[in-house]
Amino acid sequence: MKIEDFCLDGFQLSGNLRGEIRGITYDSRMVKEGDLFVAIRGENSDGHRFIPDAIRRGANAVAYELNESIDIIDNHRNITWIGVPDSRDALAKLSHIFYKKPSNQLTLIGITGTNGKTTTSYIVKNCFERSGYRVGLIGTIGYYIGNDFFEAHHTTPQASDFQFFLRRMVDQGCHYAVAEVSSHALSQRRVDYSQFKVAVFTNLTHDHLDYHKTMEDYYKAKKRLFSELLIDSGIAIINIDDPYGERLYREIREERKSLASIITIGIHNPEANIKACNIKTTFRGSTFELIFEKFSKELSTMTVVRTNLLGLPNVYNMLAGISVALSLGLPMGLIQEAIAQMEPVEGRFHKIDIGQDFLAIVDYAHTPDALEGLLNTARRLLKDNTRSGKEKIITVFGCGGNRDKSKRPKMANIATDLSDFVIMTTDNPRFEDPLDIIEDMERGALKGNYVIIPDRRLAIEMAVNMASRGDILVVAGKGHENYQEVRGVKFEFSDAIELKNAILKKRK
Numbered sequence: 001m002k003i004e005d006f007c008l009d010g011f012q013l014s015g016n017l018r019g020e021i022r023g024i025t026y027d028s029r030m031v032k033e034g035d036l037f038v039a040i041r042g043e044n045s046d047g048h049r050f051i052p053d054a055i056r057r058g059a060n061a062v063a064y065e066l067n068e069s070i071d072i073i074d075n076h077r078n079i080t081w082i083g084v085p086d087s088r089d090a091l092a093k094l095s096h097i098f099y100k101k102p103s104n105q106l107t108l109i110g111i112t113g114t115n116g117k118t119t120t121s122y123i124v125k126n127c128f129e130r131s132g133y134r135v136g137l138i139g140t141i142g143y144y145i146g147n148d149f150f151e152a153h154h155t156t157p158q159a160s161d162f163q164f165f166l167r168r169m170v171d172q173g174c175h176y177a178v179a180e181v182s183s184h185a186l187s188q189r190r191v192d193y194s195q196f197k198v199a200v201f202t203n204l205t206h207d208h209l210d211y212h213k214t215m216e217d218y219y220k221a222k223k224r225l226f227s228e229l230l231i232d233s234g235i236a237i238i239n240i241d242d243p244y245g246e247r248l249y250r251e252i253r254e255e256r257k258s259l260a261s262i263i264t265i266g267i268h269n270p271e272a273n274i275k276a277c278n279i280k281t282t283f284r285g286s287t288f289e290l291i292f293e294k295f296s297k298e299l300s301t302m303t304v305v306r307t308n309l310l311g312l313p314n315v316y317n318m319l320a321g322i323s324v325a326l327s328l329g330l331p332m333g334l335i336q337e338a339i340a341q342m343e344p345v346e347g348r349f350h351k352i353d354i355g356q357d358f359l360a361i362v363d364y365a366h367t368p369d370a371l372e373g374l375l376n377t378a379r380r381l382l383k384d385n386t387r388s389g390k391e392k393i394i395t396v397f398g399c400g401g402n403r404d405k406s407k408r409p410k411m412a413n414i415a416t417d418l419s420d421f422v423i424m425t426t427d428n429p430r431f432e433d434p435l436d437i438i439e440d441m442e443r444g445a446l447k448g449n450y451v452i453i454p455d456r457r458l459a460i461e462m463a464v465n466m467a468s469r470g471d472i473l474v475v476a477g478k479g480h481e482n483y484q485e486v487r488g489v490k491f492e493f494s495d496a497i498e499l500k501n502a503i504l505k506k507r508k
Helices: 047-056 087-098 117-130 159-171 183-187 215-229 245-255 314-326 331-340 368-384 407-418 433-443 456-466 494-507
Strands: 011-017 023-025 035-038 061-065 080-084 108-112 137-138 144-147 148-151 176-180 198-200 230-239 259-267 272-282 286-291 305-309 359-363 393-397 421-424 450-452 473-474 483-486 489-492
Touching: 011 176, 023 144, 035 047, 035 087, 047 061, 061 087, 061 215, 080 456, 087 159, 108 117, 108 215, 117 176, 117 314, 117 331, 137 159, 137 473, 148 359, 148 421, 159 176, 159 245, 183 215, 198 215, 198 245, 198 314, 215 230, 215 245, 245 259, 272 314, 272 368, 272 456, 286 314, 286 456, 305 314, 305 331, 314 368, 359 368, 359 494, 368 407, 368 473, 393 456, 407 421, 407 433, 407 450, 421 433, 421 456, 456 473, 456 494, 473 494
Parallel strands: 023 035, 035 061, 061 080, 108 176, 108 198, 137 176, 198 230, 230 259, 259 272, 359 473, 393 421, 393 473, 421 450
Antiparallel strands: 011 080, 137 144, 144 148, 272 286, 286 305, 483 489
16 A cells, blocks of 8 residues: 555655555564554553664554654654554554455444453354354454454454454455454554444443543443444444443433434343343253334244353343344344354353263353352352252352452452352462452452462362252353463463363362
């Protein structure tokens, strides 16, 4: 692409104005000959410091913020210098242009919220794939282009990578792209200039306050998907059982009158367009009924949904996924088939079953609300499927290091309240002392039904050895992750594998 294509309002170009751009990146270590390097300020470092490194590696152009003093410009007039008011905004805009505006050629579906993004995205993906469409997905577990899988380093990648994956989806014939859109991504403009056709709000609960500082800032970041990035003729799908969802619905209804529709979902709120009722769940799966009274006359009769997914949180996820599919024209019968055949997403209320006589669950729950939902689901399962009345819930969990410390005692409070026995352990301590993290957790313990075992492998082993027939053993916090991060090093570690190994060891 020619440099002249980047002559945009507010940009100041100098140096060589006749060059060509072959690629675009924000990471100087990834620069290749002929690339445009965009210097952005990260949470831990400032990309402007790495401009010399980018030039050494062959950058043909550099974008920098105009308020920065770049003293090497005169020494490198052979490259293009692009001064921009906001380099994060510029990275998104330049990437959107460089990759030929790929979101304009897809039906782009964005899903945001504290919990439920991943499972909802997989539900949507499965529904459209069952309809014969090729689907791309960008999310926490990984990025998919059809059947091709790429490892994820962020739930939502930086703008240049986001646009790169959308471009590949277009080039490989994808009709739909489903993206988990994190609050960090919205705050840092990673998905700006993308054309979202559908936006989904799952919920908003305590998380990421180390970054956003207040729940109000956290909410405002999420709201951007609906207020700024959803196209004028787009569709908003909002869980109005959630207080922030109800607020979002009210505000978007007033602010975005040009939207094609706003679909509200819920279980308890009588005003929801699409509701779930008569929810029944066992160790094997769930059933519930859908009510469409305020959504469609054609779908006014109750529709039964059967699924392998367990628990109330997954009912909300299915309500969101079903609403996306219906709003984009898929028939209800096909949606029912897709959900009935769908297996649980890795690390999301994921059953580990190798023939043991108790239910073992791995879940990504790492926020107070997610842990509460997980354990309430386990308690309901235990109540509905009890045999002796003596079955118990055993919970293994930890909290991550160098993250929001205020949620640690809250999670311990929830765990000790809703479990019969708790083992507090490590998660990803990162650069913190694991014992300091556990000490923070322990302050919130509601009662003394817990022990501390810092070694996560031993904690899982102890929980397995304690489990009896009909019990529910929950290992929470890491879900699909296959590593444990300690002092900047990622060691191989999988809760699912450790659970299986412990169960096999118990049998010997």
